Amino acid sequence: xxxxxxxxxxxxxxxxxxxxxxxxxxxxxxxxxxxxAGLKNIFGGELKGYTELLNEAREEAIARxxxxxEALGANAVVNVRFSxxxxxxxxxxxxxxxxxxxxx
Amino acid sequence: MADIIVFIVLVACGYFxxxxxxxSHYRSIFAREAATLELTLLSGKAIDPAWQxxxxxxxxxxxxxxxxYFKSVAAGLRNLVGGRVSAYESLIxxxxxxxxxxxxxxxxxxxxxxxxxxxxLETSSISGMKADGRSxxxxxxEVIAYGTALALA
Numbered sequence: 001x002x003x004x005x006x007x008x009x010x011x012x013x014x015x016x017x018x019x020x021x022x023x024x025x026x027x028x029x030x031x032x033x034x035x036x037a038g039l040k041n042i043f044g045g046e047l048k049g050y051t052e053l054l055n056e057a058r059e060e061a062i063a064r065x066x067x068x069x070e071a072l073g074a075n076a077v078v079n080v081r082f083s084x085x086x087x088x089x090x091x092x093x094x095x096x097x098x099x100x101x102x103x104x
Numbered sequence: 105m106a107d108i109i110v111f112i113v114l115v116a117c118g119y120f121x122x123x124x125x126x127x128s129h130y131r132s133i134f135a136r137e138a139a140t141l142e143l144t145l146l147s148g149k150a151i152d153p154a155w156q157x158x159x160x161x162x163x164x165x166x167x168x169x170x171x172x173y174f175k176s177v178a179a180g181l182r183n184l185v186g187g188r189v190s191a192y193e194s195l196i197x198x199x200x201x202x203x204x205x206x207x208x209x210x211x212x213x214x215x216x217x218x219x220x221x222x223x224x225l226e227t228s229s230i231s232g233m234k235a236d237g238r239s240x241x242x243x244x245x246e247v248i249a250y251g252t253a254l255a256l257a
Contacts, residue, residue, distance in 0.1 A: 002161070004162060011158070037244070041243060041244075044122030045122070045172075046168065047169065051168045053168075055166050080250075081224075084248070
């Protein structure tokens with residue numbers, strides 16, 4: 001599966017459009033991580049737990065989007081976009097969407 | 105009295121430890137940016153016809169950076185009089201640049217000469233920091249950088 005966030009896959013020809021595919025996920029860390037993040041607010045620095053959380057959320061959202069594209073028989077997703085929202089404190093909602101296509 | 109002592113200790117922790125962390129983070133950012141100057145990032149989508157694209161892949165970079173106690177107090181005071189909140193400017197700057205550097209590291213892993221086009225930055229809010237500035241439990245800046253890496257033959 002090839003993913004790009006431009007309209008095409010460079011070097012390959014788009015032969016068929018399968019429409020919009022998307023994947024979303026809401027993930028949170030256990031309360032210990034939230035407490036640690038609260039402590040970090042005193043000293044500053046990177047919140048590794050939350051960076052990890054955001055990374056996991058991104059992977060999960062992409063995986064779901066790719067699964068949908070595979071079900072449609074696509075071999076690439078172009079014009080991928082990420083969107084985020086705040087459902088609850090301590091949780092990350094990530095939405096990945098794009099156009100499923102078949103390229104040759 | 106005890107409250108005031110706790111407050112002063114927290115502000116001092118933020119000022120010294122937070123300041124130290126910010127400076128060492130900036131040193132690391134400058135060093136890595138200098139080392140990856142060859143890797144071009146473009147925010148446009150145009151593909152130069154001269155490029156021989158061997159591989160295209162989505163690359164991403166993520167970074168979450170926390171405020172420190174000194175910064176939040178300084179920003180709170182700044183809010184009273186208004187104006188430039190420089191304490192938070194450096195925070196956002198660090199998060200964006202770190203996310204871009206992580207994206208660059210992923211792009212460089214493709215090997216050879218790599219160009220990243222259509223670079224986008226998206227901010228998230230795990231910590232419950234609202235868009236209108238009301239903060240949740242934890243104040244932080246969260247950035248996702250992504251783009252299409254083209255490995256050139």
